[in-house]
Amino acid sequence: MREPHRSEPHGARGRAPAARGLKIRGLQVRYGEFVVVQDVSLTVAPGEIVALLGPNGAGKTTTLRAVHGIIPPVDGEITYEGRALHGMPTHERVALGLGLVPEGRELFPGMTVEENLELGHVPGRGPALADSLADVYRLFPLLRERRRQQAGTLSGGEQQMLAIGRALMAAPTLLMLDEPSLGLAPRIVDLLYDTLRLLGERGLALLIVEQYVHEALALAARGYVLESGRIVLHGPSAQLREHPNLQQTYLSV
Amino acid sequence: MTLPLFLELLVGGLVVGGLYALMAFSFSLILATTHVLNVAHGVFMVLGAAASTLLVRHLGLGVVPAFGLVAAGFLLVGMIFEAVLLKPMAGRASGEVLVSSILVTFGLALALEAMLGFYWARHVEPQPIFALHPRISSFALGDVVVSGPRATVLGIVAVVVGVLHLLLTRTRIGKEARAVAQNLAGALVIGLNPRRVSRAVLTIGIAAAALSGGLFVMAIPLNPFEGLRLTMIAFTVSAAGGVGNLPGALAAGIALGLAEVFTGFWAGPIWSPMMSLLVLFAVLLLRPAAILTGQGR
Known part of the structure; x- marks a missing residue:
């Protein structure tokens, strides 16, 4: 199921629809010699809710940190609302409308x-x-x-x-969340996802990183599955949910 | 010991302790927010003392306007200090900043000390001593006579500590400084600009050091080569009180000031400096991790 997903999101307006929202192309990030993100390309349109799934160590957190300007990528291109983010410090990205709820909350x-x-x-x-x-x-x-x-x-x-x-x-106009449900009781997770749904209905774009796929796919319109630093699977949430053995094959939860 | 004597020693200890607290707090705020261990901190104090002496004794200004000028002038010095010496380290890992800042500010301390001593001996007085003797009349509190200059020092220290407290708890930049000190990663994630914070903290910190130097020589004279000793005291008090902790610095500074004054009375003045070494020794023994981060083990 590696079908390309080339259709432009419906929410895009204006003369340069391709420039709206978040676009990542060919992202590569390393910690020293260790390549954590090999080749990640993904998009989040304005107001869209997207899930980024994958097992521990797949590079999900690192992808978010690269988008937020906390670690510099070695290769690839990240643009938000048409602006190339390369070399831009985090506080300028925040002023541009990017928000991150980091792992460990900080x-x-x-x-x-x-x-x-x-x-x-x-x-x-x-x-x-x-x-x-x-x-x-x-x-x-x-x-x-x-x-x-x-x-x-x-x-x-x-x-x-x-x-x-x-x-x-x-x-923010795009909020990235790094495993918001980690370590929380199921009741609290439900509450949290209700709030996220409300934020989505208000038009806030969300990019949600999760290891536990059910809540995330129930909320998101589309999902990407990351494994060993590459996107191995990508499609509408309904399609991902029906994928045979999604959990066993890719997420090893 | 008679009660008036005890009270006089108490006031003396409070004056010295308040000065220690002030200089330690600016030192520890810089360390906590920027990871710059400013070895030249005591030298900036001595420079502030020299500038105050020049303004009061040689140009005839009143003490309070002189302190105002010194604080304002050293805001500018702090800005230059940050821009020239510390900007190149911006964005480095905190451990790297710590080590390189020690080397850079140690070099700066030696250079500034030598220049000051040379300039003063050549152009002002052959035997450089910085001291202020303003004519502020003493007053009696019951049986105790409180010296005017000492009371003035205490009053100004209290005002400056209060202003610093308000800056840190009520203003946006002060809250940003506390946030950076508590969790740098969190501060970066929400889009605080660490350079803006370190610029503000270093500028205000250097000005506070210079001002505490001016106040210091109203109570105790200094010579140009005592800067590193003062840095050592600031370091000790900041470690004992908790790095970046204003109430902690106040308590530790006053405790050390009282200990020095009473030790000096009972055992002789040559034993006073031993107190700060004892405190540093105790901190290193009990909470070694606290000397740089404010957190115990």
């Missing part, structure tokens, strides 16, 4: 929930600070209750909500 443990959120806001971008805060608190009422609490004292699920809320404060 909160500021000794600062309050509200301070963590405030730091996510980019002055001059998106709504004013107070409006952004009110919006995040509407999405996650629990965070409002805990807003004077230190981030380090939150439970795992609350920390994940805070990490997502902090990324939303920068008013």
Whole structure:
């Protein structure tokens, strides 16, 4: 099932539809001599929800980190909204509309929930600070209750909500999430995915990295399966879900 | 020991301790946010002391306007310091920044000390001593006479510490600095610009060092070659209080100041400097990891 997926997304408008959204072509990333991402090409159209699946060590996290400018790729091209991202520091990518909820959440443990959120806001971008805060608190009422609490004292699920809320404060147009369900109870995962669905309905594009495929494929329109640094499978979610032995063959969960 | 004597020693210890806290805090804030271990920190203090002495004693300015000028001038020096010496290290791994900053600032410290000593001896006084003796009248609190200059030093230290606290907890750039100190990876992910933060912290940190030098010589005179000793004290207090921790630096600085003053009274002044070495020894013994990161093992 390696059918090429060349059809341009429906959401694209304007004179250069090919330039909209995120485009990755021939991405290669190494840590020293060790090639982690061999050859990854993928697209996320504006407002689209895409899942990036694969077993541990397939290069999913590394792909997201390269898109966000945390590690430099050795080869390949990444563009967002028509801008080539090569050599651009992360803070400029955030100003362009990219957001990342990283593996391990990377909160500021000794600062309050509200301070963590405030730091996510980019002055001059998106709504004013107070409006952004009110919006995040509407999405996650629990965070409002805990807003004077230190981030380090939150439970795992609350920390994940805070990490997502902090990324939303920068008013991203594409939010990348690195294993948002990792280590969380099933009930919390459902809650989290409800929120992600809501964000998708508002028009926010999502690129979700997951090892556990069910929730991700239920939400995403399309999916890519990554193995040993290459895309081995790619198609609409419905097709991927019906793929015989998807789990056993590619994901080895 | 009589009560008035005890209180006088207490005030003396508080003055010295407040000064230690101030210089240690700017040192440790720089270390925590930028991973620059500024060996020249004490030398910037001595430079601030020299500049204050020049302004007050030789140009006849009042102490407070002189300190204002010194702080403003050294904001500029801090900016240049950051741009010339530290910009090339931006974006390197924190361990690399730490090691190269030690080498660069150690060289800078030696060069600045030699230049200052030479300039002063040649053009100002043959025996360089930096000291301020402003005529601020003393006042009595019950049986205790509090010296005016000392009370002024305490007051200014309290104001500066308060301003630093507000900067760190109330302003955007201060919160960014704390975020960078707590979790650099998290700060990068959400799009904070680490260069903007390190520029601000180094600029303000160098100005605070120079100002604490000016305040220092209102209580204790300095000569041009005491900078590295002061850096050592700043390093010790910052390690004991927790790197990047303002309340910690305040507590450790005041404790060390009191310990020095009381040791000096009971055992003789030559034993006072041993106190900071004892503290450093204890920190190295009990929480060796804390000297650079603020976290214990």
